[in-house]
Amino acid sequence: TQLLEQSPQFLSIQEGENLTVYCNSSSVFSSLQWYRQEPGEGPVLLVTVVTGGEVKKLKRLTFQFGDARKDSSLHITAAQTGDTGLYLCAGVPPTGSARQLTFGSGTQLTVLP
């Protein structure tokens, strides 16, 4: 079983601060996705990273896939209250089938005004 560990589990910061959350595994993934989930809603896909070392930017969010494709990070610059939510990473196994994602346990981010 491929496991994804996310850290920190909880993060509370003031608006305007920067933060980084991590997604780590001992296993290789062919691609990795980041989702954000708000209370009472399902997760929404933010980005998919495929190539080792890849960096993708989405406005104030920067996503990085590790060179070995075992880990990923999400960096948020100048956090806003609207960034509050549960951030989930999900990996696609390298066995050729993307049908079953492995989800991490999530990082609950709270951005205070």
Add this chain to the structure above:
Amino acid sequence: GAGVSQSPSNKVTEKGKDVELRCDPISGHTALYWYRQRLGQGLEFLIYFQGNSAPDKSGLPSDRFSAERTGESVSTLTIQRTQQEDSAVYLCASSLVVTPTYNEQFFGPGTRLTVL
């Protein structure tokens, strides 16, 4: 509809009762997934449907859990003889394209199940 819908949004039941949860995927999406999410945790895969292929049931936690899907439309997840440990949010997702490296899933809002 524009997105994945699920019903009911909330379900409270007594231990031992059966429950049925419904998912309406995005029209045209051939893949459909069910997940379980316990409070503050990540998603636990339950079952996957792809077109007319046999479903992948490898995530179902016990034989009390079953799911059906008619063609590429509605799916129902049934939990028999519910236990308190079944209390969770049950999420459904659908996707249009599934490749070895890409699988964008669109999630419904979930059904919050509480077993008393």
